[in-house]
Amino acid sequence: MILNKSYQSIRLPKMSFFSLFVILSFLTFWSLFNLNYLRFFSRISIAGTLELISNYFFPPNFDPKVRKSIEFALLETLQIALIGTYFGIFCSLPLSILSANSLTPKFVHIPFRFILSAIRTVPSLIWALLFVITFGLGPHSGILAITVYTTGFLGKLQYETFEGLPSDSIQALKALGAGKIQIVRYVVLPESGNSLISQIIFMFEYNVRASSIIGFVGAGGIGFLLQLYIAYFHFSAMLTALIYLLVVVVIIDFLGSKLRASFQDPSYDVLNI
Amino acid sequence: METLEIHKSEHVFAIELKDITIGYGDKPVLRDINFSVPIGSCWSVIGPSGVGKTTLFKLITGLLSPMDGKITILGLDFISSTNRKKLRGKIGYIPQNLGLVANLNVKANILCGALGRTPLIPSLLGLHSPSDLENAEIIMKLLKIDHLKNKKIYTLSGGEKRRVAIARALLHRPQILVADELLSELDAVTATIAMEQIKRMQFEFGTTVILIEHNVEAALKYSDQVVVLSDDGMVGAFSSDKIPSVDFIKEIMTAE
Numbered sequence: 001m002i003l004n005k006s007y008q009s010i011r012l013p014k015m016s017f018f019s020l021f022v023i024l025s026f027l028t029f030w031s032l033f034n035l036n037y038l039r040f041f042s043r044i045s046i047a048g049t050l051e052l053i054s055n056y057f058f059p060p061n062f063d064p065k066v067r068k069s070i071e072f073a074l075l076e077t078l079q080i081a082l083i084g085t086y087f088g089i090f091c092s093l094p095l096s097i098l099s100a101n102s103l104t105p106k107f108v109h110i111p112f113r114f115i116l117s118a119i120r121t122v123p124s125l126i127w128a129l130l131f132v133i134t135f136g137l138g139p140h141s142g143i144l145a146i147t148v149y150t151t152g153f154l155g156k157l158q159y160e161t162f163e164g165l166p167s168d169s170i171q172a173l174k175a176l177g178a179g180k181i182q183i184v185r186y187v188v189l190p191e192s193g194n195s196l197i198s199q200i201i202f203m204f205e206y207n208v209r210a211s212s213i214i215g216f217v218g219a220g221g222i223g224f225l226l227q228l229y230i231a232y233f234h235f236s237a238m239l240t241a242l243i244y245l246l247v248v249v250v251i252i253d254f255l256g257s258k259l260r261a262s263f264q265d266p267s268y269d270v271l272n273i
Numbered sequence: 274m275e276t277l278e279i280h281k282s283e284h285v286f287a288i289e290l291k292d293i294t295i296g297y298g299d300k301p302v303l304r305d306i307n308f309s310v311p312i313g314s315c316w317s318v319i320g321p322s323g324v325g326k327t328t329l330f331k332l333i334t335g336l337l338s339p340m341d342g343k344i345t346i347l348g349l350d351f352i353s354s355t356n357r358k359k360l361r362g363k364i365g366y367i368p369q370n371l372g373l374v375a376n377l378n379v380k381a382n383i384l385c386g387a388l389g390r391t392p393l394i395p396s397l398l399g400l401h402s403p404s405d406l407e408n409a410e411i412i413m414k415l416l417k418i419d420h421l422k423n424k425k426i427y428t429l430s431g432g433e434k435r436r437v438a439i440a441r442a443l444l445h446r447p448q449i450l451v452a453d454e455l456l457s458e459l460d461a462v463t464a465t466i467a468m469e470q471i472k473r474m475q476f477e478f479g480t481t482v483i484l485i486e487h488n489v490e491a492a493l494k495y496s497d498q499v500v501v502l503s504d505d506g507m508v509g510a511f512s513s514d515k516i517p518s519v520d521f522i523k524e525i526m527t528a529e
Contacts, residue, residue, distance in 0.1 A: 172372025175334060176445050177362020177389020185397050186385055190376040 061236040077221035080142040081207035088150025096158035119152030128214035139220030157199045198260040205256040287312045287481035293342035315482040317492035320502030330453045334366045362389040365447030371438040380422040386444035451483045
């Protein structure tokens, strides 16, 4: 398989599952002690947190003014996620085609893969921070951050899908005299269409969660509001915002998974009988 | 087919194999293969399962390079990658797994046969020349798949898929057509219709046809010459009208 060629050079020494588990456990607990992590589980801090929650968070503040500002911020979050995903698709598609080893030679796909992984290495929160510094506070910086991160993330998912396509139809079209761009149009996109749509829906779900965080660094959306509520000790309003966010995220995740299921390849069942 | 005329005047053979050894990795499957297929003829390669027929198919279509020997296609050394690029689109093939695009419909798959001569921008917009569209309709009617034209490939039966692959190859009109187990999964009537159309393409456009078959009767019926492979390698090339009987071929195929 061409697909696994690049991974074959990196091989771990053979070890049993048990020995791997022991090594992993040792490293985890060593890190835990090393970070003096156990002190966070002391009774005092847990009791303190519970006291803070019971005294200041409850009851949630459903004042019409608070609700209105939360609804506005939440809509902004969804808009940031939507716009970021939309533009991310257009940026990631050409990059992923250039990164697929089944479609381009080594000297093309290796640098483009590097660009995609470099984009992914920087979390969306840091991208947001960079854009806030460059372009100022507001949702526009959030949109840029989500677009850039989507490009890196979606790009990887897409090129892996392209590489996983069976090579026989690509070979057959080459023999028919089709050029590379024609092969992308007539084999790559139709054959991976359903997976691409599923990935886009998944990415939107992911971006709704990411867009609610990036507001903490001033890139708009509900995160910005949450940060203000924390700064001004409006914990009951913050709880309301969290409830709203939870409901919206659960609804979007539910709709997203339903929608993704409907885009499964219809031949999938036939092949798995 | 102007290009074909130029090639025709330059040389007589479409495919020339000289002392070819082919295999996978460093394990040879076939050794000392020698034969030359004249332009415009129809040859068959026959042999029992597992002798390397598909390996030979891969060699002629450029999917596999020989371990040793020389292969010349339309007068060009086929081992050089520049020549392989030059010959792309001139060698059409129907592999055993057909290489159809499962998520495109029948008509779109057949029209892929015309991609090599369709300019880039119209082809990306899904536009084709009126003559290609007309030919596609005619071919679909002849092969009795016109009622399936809007169906996706994954909804078709094995025999229907095979007819689509044949239709695509007919629309392609390559200079050389190589088909691997083309006639299996087809009923006798459809096989006859398909072969009639391939023969028509052979006479009208001078296409050289290579059939890789294990059905000896079909191979003898449709081809001018048969290359017989056995477990020991290539037995020889025989003119199909000089072969006394099907049993004669079966005997030499299995002879120790």
